[in-house]
Amino acid sequence: MECPPQPKPDLIISTPPAPDSTPAVGSTVTFTGTVKNTGGKKITNETFYNRFYIYVNESSSNVLTLSPDRSMSSLDINEEKSVTSASWTATAGTHRVLLCADGVPQNGGNIDELDESNNCASYVFTTGKADITATNASISTLSPTPSQTVTIDGVIKNEGAASVPSMFYNNIQLQIRNSQGTIVSNWADWNSLGGINGLSAGAQRNVELSWQVGGVDGLNYYFRICGDNANDVDEENENNNCSSIIGPMKVVAQPVASVDIEISDSSMVFSEGPVTVAYGEDVYVRYTGTNVSNCTAVATPSVSSWSGSVAVGSSWNNKQVLFPPSASNKLHRFNISCVSDINGSTVTDSSAVEARVKPGNTPLLASSRSCSSTPTTVSLTWSSSVLQDGYRISRSTDNVNFSLLTTQPSGATSFSDNGLTSSQTYYYRIVGYNSYGETALPPGTATAVGCQVETTDLRAVSASHSGGTSSGSSITFSGTVRNTGTTDINSSFTSSFTLVDTDSGNTVRTFNTSGGSIQSISSGQSISKNSTPSWTAVPGNYRITFNVDTSNDITEADESNNSVSETFSVSGGSSPAPSVDLKAKDTEDSGAYKQGPISVDYNDRVRLEWSTENITLENTGGNQNTCSASVSQGSDSSWTGVSSKSSISSDGPYEVVGNNLTTTTVYEITCYNLSDPSDPNSRQSASDSVTVNVGPPPPPEPSVDLRVRPAGDSGVYSNSASVEAGREVELVWELQDSNAPSCEAISPEDGSGEFKEELPTNSDAMPNQKATSAKLNENTTFTIRCNDSRYLESQDPQDSVTVEVSESEPLPPPTFEEF
Incomplete structure (x- = not known):
């Protein structure tokens, strides 16, 4: 009988091995794939190994094995397990990663499988570089005025295939040209735009810089935004870091706003004035303005035909102004005020016209007179009279006997009498006068206005304590102040508490009041205040004093009643620790x-x-x-x-x-x-x-030291040398400046031997970098200058040495010997 075949495991890669992160040149990358048992038998306690390969640039001749292999010892039927490779440092190019389950592909392994040919799967990926660019550069204005704020903004973008993982810095470069277009200062780093801490491929960041321009200097300024100005990023293209050029920007003068007004009598001959007309005659006003609008006409005293809004055009405007017989002053002033179209400020101009008083007319009586008072001052006001040269003000304390107090000008309508006695009543006469006499008073007219001077007086009423009288108690002090004067106080004043040890006479402490200053207090009102902070009691005998108006902010009728005291004792215990x-x-x-x-x-x-x-x-x-x-x-x-x-x-x-x-x-x-x-x-x-x-002291100032000696001479180098014509000299220099990337010989202008325009300054060649001159036939000065990015060219470190050249002595004539 034929037995059926026994089931076997079958290992495949169900998920190809992809990179665990976006690979960038120089970054460390791992790969993860999935191994699956698709066979009919479970793998138990049988160790097998899974191997990762990198086909660099997809070349079969450049294959890397990512060691060590990753092992597994069990895998159920249809079970999947992920496996991650050892790390690999990415290089540029398109690569293929291959993952094989159970050993080397096509060579079998530790597991007897149903199919040994399906154990591997691969994944193709590309590693690129970042590429930093600057775009969309713009400036808020190319024609700023002095002190105006200007803003430059733009976009820093990573247009490469790889992310930038770390900080890189960006700036604005500047070029300056004069009005003829000649470059005064070539492109150089001008101002920092700060750093960007990492930038993904395709991502971008907005950058911006604002500054205040100086005065008008006639120069043209050009700008460009540059990304990665310190070359911190390894890029696909290092030549596209800067934006297009913005400019030229030129500081221009601020335009001027002005208004002008002229005046004339009936002759229509206009001038800046003043003009003099007969009482009741007409005057004429004309005006114009530049860069102004919204003009308003005002006459002092008021004249109805010269008031309100007036139009300002490019041509003169005539306006007839009637000077009325009831005019209240001898001197009239006509003003015009306009709003600047440039900055919104107000521009004004004025002229004046003077009216002659008709012979024999004395001033008319002021239509109203009044007074008000404070504790030491009476303030008088009155309506303007007519035809007066001025006013005479007299004062009395009994409304019978008056004495002249002051003389005021014709346009005055108020006067303050200071330094008076509180609570006293004073009487005042206000009359106009001119060369023909004083104001005539009709029968029964009140000749004086009376005012009583107000009083102000703050009084400290009480001082007390609460919270206990034993050692360690938390004691709060209280005090009350009352306004005993006849007028309200509407300005702030301070108060405080002073604690004194009555046994020693020493001040223990001064306390502020909770809630700060008292802002106002009405006549007759009382206000209570508490001390802050509380006081921890110490055994002894004490006096607490409540002080009012401690800074003397209020002028009072009586300054001697501003404090009040209470005595008390504290018993037992010991003082708390400080x-x-x-x-x-x-x-x-x-x-x-x-x-x-x-x-x-x-x-x-x-x-x-x-x-x-x-x-x-x-x-x-x-x-x-x-x-x-x-x-x-x-x-x-x-x-x-x-x-x-x-x-x-x-x-x-x-x-x-x-x-x-x-x-x-x-x-x-x-x-x-x-x-x-x-x-x-x-x-x-x-x-x-x-x-x-x-912190550490600042670094020393940069410098370069150039020295010379005759070529072939074993002596020391010095600041000068003397050689015969036709000899060379050796030059050495030492640079103390980490910001100077290169040096140049700036004289002799055509160079001399090895001492030519570009000179090395790398640190490996320091401190004694050396060059040899050509043969010298005349006195020669050698000068070296090293370029420091922090300074203008005129401020770069430089040094010079001078070689004096003397004529060489001629050779003696040859001699012959006879035979």
Whole structure:
């Protein structure tokens, strides 16, 4: 009887081995595929190996095996397992990766399979490079005015096949030409656009730079945006990194807005004025403007025919203005104000016309007079009179006996009388005058206006404490202020509490009030304030004083009633331990103080802040400080001087600005109190410190040193040399500048021997790079200049040496010997 065939496993690659990430030249890549058992038998405890091959550029003659092979020991029927290769460093090109289950293809393996020919599968992929380009470059304006902000923007794009995994930097390059088109400064890096940290293939980023232009200089500026300016990216094409050129940009002068007004009498001969006309005669005004609109005419005093909006054209406009008989002033001024079309500002011009007073006419009476007062001042106002040269103001305290106080000009309508006595009533007469006399007062007319001066007075009414009177209690102080004056106070003033130890006479602490300043207080109103923060009680006898208007912001009738006090005692217990908190920041830092450590630049300064709790002056004869400062590393005399501030008696915070630092400095502070105020030996303390790390000093300035000696001479090189005609010299130079990629010989202009235009400056050739001149027949100066990208050409480091050439002595004539 014939037995049926036994089932066998059959291994295939169900998923071809694809790269685990987008391959880029130089990147590390792994490949993952799937092995499947499509046979009729399960593989159990039988180890077999799976191998990956790379056919570089799909060539069968350049095959790499990715070792080691990946093993499996079991695989059920129809079961799949993924397998990942060892890593491979990608190269450019199109490659094929092959995965074979159970060993070498076509050669069998450890597993007896149904089909040994289907164990492999492959995947073709391409590895490329990134390609950084700059496109869409644009500028906000090519004709800015001085100080205008200009913006350049564009797009940095990766047009290559591979991603850029790391940071690369971009900038704007600048070329400058004069008005004739001659290049003044050729293309060079001008301003940074910052870095881009990675860019996928096909991705792009917008970049932008804004700056404020200078004044008009007649130069033409050209710009271009360049990606990867430091060549940080290995690219498919290194010649397409810059955008198209933007320009030329030229700074132009700001246009000017102006308005002009002229005036005339009936002769129609216009001028800037003033003109003089008879009382009641007409005047004529004309005006024009440049780069203006929305003009408004105003006359002072007002004239109905010269008011409101007026049109401004390119030609003169005539306007008749009637000077009315009821005019209230001898001097009239006509103004025109227009809005600039350039920047929206207001442009004004004016002319004036003067009216003569008819003989024999005295000024008319002002139609209204009034007054108002403050605690020390009376303010007078009145309506304008007619025909006056000015006003005389007299004052009285009894409305009977008046004395002249002041003389005011004809256009005045107000006056303030200062330095008066609070609560006193004053009377004032206001009359116009001219060369013909003062204002005639009709019978029964009130001749004076009276005002009583107001009073302002703040009084501290009460001071108290709450929260207990035993040691360790949290005590809050309260105080009340009342406005006992006759007028409201509508400006802010501050108040505070002062705590004094009545046994020693020392001030324990000064407290602010919660809620800050009092903004206003009406006449007769009382306002209460509490202290902040609360005070932790220490045994002893004390006086708390509530102080009002501590900065003397309010002028008062009585300044002696601005404080009130209460005494109290605290019993038992001991003083709580002190505490201190020290912080620092750079003096240029506008942010918050930090606990540290902080870092500052070389030779910078720091600002130190410290605050304390529960510190008290020690009653030990004044030879100990409340807080003492020290520097445990480095040196800063401005900080150690804090230790002399034995008068510190409140919790702060306090501030000190340190000296310039050149090395890491550790600032320390220790504060003290007495656990038992009656025992000078019960001293307890608290300390804090902050560390300031200082950066390195700036690098030295760049320089190049050129020296010379006669060729073949074994002596030292020096700054000059002397040789005979026809001899060569050797030149060496040393460059101290990491930013200078190349040097050039700039004299002699035609070069001389090996000392020619382009000279090597690579670091391997440093420090003594060497060149030899041609044979010299006259005095020669050799000059070298090294190009530093941070400077203009005129600022690049350079050096020169001079060789003096003397005539060689002629050879003696030959001699002959007779035989």
